[in-house]
Amino acid sequence: MTKPASLPDPSDFQHIRNWVFDLDNTLYPHHINLFAQIDRNMTAFVAELLAMPPDKARLLQKKYYHEHGTTLAGLMHHHGVRPDDFLERAHAIDYDALKPDAALGAAIKALPGRKFIFTNGTVKHAEAAAGALGILDHFDSIFDIVAADYVPKPAQLTYDKFLSLNRVDTTKAVMFEDLPRNLSVPKSLGMRTVLLVPQNLEEAVLESFERADAEYADENIDYITDSLLVFLEKLNMNVG
Numbered sequence: 001m002t003k004p005a006s007l008p009d010p011s012d013f014q015h016i017r018n019w020v021f022d023l024d025n026t027l028y029p030h031h032i033n034l035f036a037q038i039d040r041n042m043t044a045f046v047a048e049l050l051a052m053p054p055d056k057a058r059l060l061q062k063k064y065y066h067e068h069g070t071t072l073a074g075l076m077h078h079h080g081v082r083p084d085d086f087l088e089r090a091h092a093i094d095y096d097a098l099k100p101d102a103a104l105g106a107a108i109k110a111l112p113g114r115k116f117i118f119t120n121g122t123v124k125h126a127e128a129a130a131g132a133l134g135i136l137d138h139f140d141s142i143f144d145i146v147a148a149d150y151v152p153k154p155a156q157l158t159y160d161k162f163l164s165l166n167r168v169d170t171t172k173a174v175m176f177e178d179l180p181r182n183l184s185v186p187k188s189l190g191m192r193t194v195l196l197v198p199q200n201l202e203e204a205v206l207e208s209f210e211r212a213d214a215e216y217a218d219e220n221i222d223y224i225t226d227s228l229l230v231f232l233e234k235l236n237m238n239v240g
């Protein structure tokens, strides 16, 4: 098995006209740790909902995340939670850690064709995060967990919904993601796939099953990089 490359082969991207980006830990790096705030809010929500101590709530939250793809999907399935209430609470975070990234904005803007954010979070969260990064205006649209009818990636149904809504030709598309399991469907549909990994993988706190994912680079991953900016800038030197 050949290891996925870390820098783009320009000929691999010459035909790409649809640039699909996950949001969290993809458009901003893992070490920003924005998701930790969301994670804490989700734990607090579960603790209050079920009148549990935080440590028990956290275990249940992680169980739902693992078994249902998101904490929300588990809470809806097992407890009939209303998604709006949960999402509002989960994303009540401070975006100050995200600073305007003019270089990233320029690199995204320079890519030929349409750009999308495809997230298991909400449009509101994506707009706030991308807005704080100063890159929001470069995206054509955002597809979120509400548009997905609360069925998270990596469900095939959700990719199909995203792709048909936006009339994306998968043979001319690439997906950027930090979770390897979210790249299997894109690869099977003929998309290029790029995995974002933390800059200090050893120090990063990952869920155990996420780490297990990250350690094997399978045939679903064309490229692995720890810098979206470096990757896109390298592409822009050769594409367009």
Ligand SMILES: [Mg+2]
Binding pocket: 022, 023, 024, 025, 026, 177, 178, 179
């Ligand atoms: Mg992500």
